[in-house]
Amino acid sequence: MTPFRFAAVSTVSEASEMLRADAAGSRLIAGGTDLLSEIKEGIVQPQTVVSLQNVGGMREIVAGTDGMRLGAMATLTELEGHAEIRRSYAALAEAAASVATPQIRNVGTLGGNLCQRPRCWYYRSAAFDCRKKGGSICFAINGNSKYHAILGGGDCVIVHPSDLAVALVSLRARATIAGPGGERSMALEEFFAGPQVDIMRETVLQPGDVLTHVSLPAPSPNWRSVFMKSRERQAQDFALVSVAAAMEVADGAVRDARITLGGVAPVPYRVRQAEEALQGAAVASVDPARLGEMAVAGARPLRDNHYKAPLASNLVRRAVTLLLQDGA
């Protein structure tokens, strides 16, 4: 492990300034479960690790009339166990509970989970100078691609690893970023960026940017959500494919729907065609299987991941069926 300096700042702007001043040599640390793996593996070698642990208020989870505000330093355990999240944002609680292991959920944070780097084994090994590390080859495209993207990959076929992101995008979360130019906020799905935007990153964060919190809109009484994750081990595993669906059903019709897939693309992947088909549809007329097929339209599987498209279709079908039953 390359030596580094650990700097626990007391304000976000202090962190922002340090990160901006040395964009190449500094990294933000929250729980550290992901960053320390990268440092130990030698794929990042920061001079300075900037910690937010002493910044006040960043761990707060606040429920108000206009929704919830989730501090970026809140742990996954706290999200998983929060009564209001369990009641009104079930997909988020389920996603948080599905992450890794209890030990990691006790330390890992919301911000860290959203900003974690991909689990592509070629990226994670210093033995592969892959495109995401500045090299010229994506080893997965012609290599072991079992866990890689079937949609939207292009030159780098990672899948986004965050379970929370999938749930939060379907729950219409917004991300707030504090940066050198002040604070800005955006729909969470715009927070993520595929390799087409910048192959070296998975988010729109610029040097000096700090994700400070995520906000959720107030739930309507008829809103339901669900998160489902298919994986090879029932703990300590990332999604082969995951789905988060959120739906408002009233008077026998779908008022609003959001469906997001994880494990299929370099970003949380919104299934807009299926969402549009659901919009305003009478519950009785919905064909969940058809929606499942729509979800993976245009998928281009690699050598080892042909299973993903049908798996994603099935998960979408199951999620939609479940929510329609719940809402009926």
Next chain:
Amino acid sequence: MTTTADRTTKTNRKYRVIGTRPIRHDGHDKVTGRAKYGADIQLAGLLFGAVLRSPHPHARIRSIDTSKAAALPGVKAVMTGKDLPEKATPPGNFMETLADPQVLTENVMARGKVLYKGHAVAAVAAVDRHVAEEALELIEVDYEVLPHVLDVREAMKPGAPILHEDLRTRTTAQMPGDTPDTDGPTNIASHVQFVQGDVAQGFKEADAIVERTFETKPVHQGYIELHNSTASWSTDGNLTIWKSTQGPFIVRHQVACILNLPPSQIKVVPMEIGGGFGGKINTYTDAVAAVLSKKTGHPVQVVMSRKDVFEGTGPTSATHMRAKIGATKDGRITAVEVNLTYAAGGFPGSPVGSGAGTCLAPYKVENLKIDGYDVVVNEPKSAAYRAPGSPQAAFAVEPVIDELADKLGMDPMEFRLKNATRTGDRQASGVPFPSIGCVEVEEAMINHPHYKAPLEGPNRGRGVALGYWGNAGMNSSATINVTPNGSITLVTGSVDIGGSRPALAMQAAEVLGLAAEDVHPSVGDTDSVGYTGVTGGSRTTFATGIAVIKAAEDVRDQMIKRAALVWETQPEDVEFKDGVFTSKKNPEDTLTFQKLASRLMGTGGPVTASASADPKQVGPSFSGMIVDVEVDPETGKVDILRATLFQDVGTAVHPSYVEGQMQGGAVQGIGWALNEEYFYGDNGVMANSSFLDYRMPTSLDLPMVEPVVIEVPNPGHPFGLRGVGESSIVSPMAAIANAISHAIGQRLTTLPMSPTVVREALVNGDK
């Protein structure tokens, strides 16, 4: 499950102690964190070593420049393969060794060529682990990268990259002329062949024939404790090594070979071991730590990283296999042909021989031909893994047996029982079976409620398969000392990996009429006890048990003499029963073992006894699994609904540990069946060398496996023991494959049967 309440319940009425469940002697230290493992050792002046490993799967080393690393502050020594004697020299052939010493030397540190990614090329010792790791980055190695080969079939083709220019196929075939060309360089290290009867004629007599090919990936033993060595080389030339190993005497022998030292100058101190499963037999970093210690004058500790363990220590062999079996309408097997190709890794030595020797063990077959090929490829040198070689071969044979029974319209167990081997039948090698319990295991399976229980619902299936392991004998030593209060100390050379301390103590207690708690068992270092073979081959409780029993009998006889002395009579006149000595002449004269023990100093001094064992009648172990699965047709995920593991254990000494071994093997088999595999990139680099990406089962992934203990005593052991550690891993892969095929109507022929593979089979059909 055992509870405290049934600890005293005896499963075996014949014995006082055998068959009970005392608390393990090492339990307190393990639950309090006091147990000392190899990396826990603390020594004054300890330095930390780190090993540089090859980034290429196959390359020639042009040069190594260690000067920058040596100059880093805190670095105390640097070494390369040149610091080891060029020729490994065995100190006589008194002892068994499990691998060619020259191969071991070159595997410990490459010279000339690296043969796999992860092959050690240099090492440093420094004041702490961080500096040592930093120094590795400063070592400059100039490699000439060579083409590499990973797949056994590719490696056998003409024109394949050759790993060892001097390698020629060693043939142990019975029929010459049927072996590959051995004139030129080859990657086929050996060809083993067993032939009996007339296979062509046998297939002519068959009414039904099934033939399939199978493939398996490398899988790792997966022990949680990392490999470690701590070495201290004294100025008088004596070398002490503290480490995690299954065989301290094997390490002593191997290090003696590698460093050209007399074995008496090396003391290996086995620490507690955090799992081994066969993977902690051969030496890896011991000579490295030793040389670094010699260079620095300090003790040096080397602990591998998890990545090093995956990339530098043995997985078990990947395989390519074919099995063809024919039978008559009434269910008699007429002929079997099996072809096994096992990946050895960078150096010869896959367990293909034991695969060939065991795969037909459950069946009496007149006409058979088994060919096994040991093929070198650019992967880590394969190492033993629980019943090495047998699980793969069973994965080729047992599904074909199942399919054949299907084809004949017979119940799969009925078909097996009809062809079951019995004591005295010839094994594939031609050697007759000693006393075995094959039929007893099969009958227990057929009569178990699980086999008769209804299994309904779509996508569900039940599978059965048999397993076999021959078990090892080898040599063991034990020493017993009687203490004045009548408790005894028991020192053996067997590392305790699965409960052997209590199981050995119980055998001594049985002989001496003591309670298991009166025996204090410990694992000796190589200076304090006689030569003892590896803890492996399911031999320890059996073979070391025999040494323990002999030592205990010697103690008993010495104690009888002391009692005779006390009573001024002859030893023949002293009877010993249930821990009490009685004078036959005067039955009022009695002495308990404890009482007599307190009088030893006045009757001739301490009683101590040492014995060694060279058992000839090893008891092989048959096993079998019944498993119910449910396949999710949408995700391909396989859920185990119920699993029952049957095994002939001879006599269960400590039933809890016997069951623990059975469940442990079964569950490793389940992981092998459903999840575990090495993924290699095209560049020959393992892509998943971490516990995150190499998916071992967690507490949420496993069913309870019900163990059914079958006791067919082995006449080769005074209490009837057979080895129990390995047989249990042999059948699960095949049983699960058979269950899946009954659930989905497709035959799966590759491991692991992960959701992706199952789904592909569902979509694409039978391949």
Next chain:
Amino acid sequence: MTASSKATITLTVNHQAHRLEVEHPWTLLHVLRDLLDLTGTKRGCDRAECGACTVLLDGVPVYACQMLALQVGGRAVVTIEGLGDVQHLDPLQQAFLDNDGAQCGYCTPGFVLSAKALLDQNPDPTELEIRRALSGNLCRCNAYGRIIESVKAAAQLLSEAQPRP
């Protein structure tokens, strides 16, 4: 190469306060094993993937290998050496002993501590809750069944020791 920066932290380990000088990149595992000689906490992967290094941080289980010492300054750590006392095993240790919850023993301290955190919060867990709470600890001897039985037995021991009103 830059030399590592050093800092001083306070850390309560097994109810005893320590003042420690640490280098910035040092992990909690390194501090526990190499500075405080608490070798009951094991290294199995050094990547938060096996659970052998599990300790309790302010009462909840964490992986000591993947936390920096500087992340835990001022907080309270309990290792396996901090359970029970000289005279008595903790009920969980007793239950693991009685039910053969330890085989090779290397993963045992981590399992005991994960179970400790569970029972502190939930004295009467279901089997699924136990399995979930232990899902961050790998056991390759596959003593999971006995480990789960041990936790159930410990819950029983605890409820007998402290009958709830």
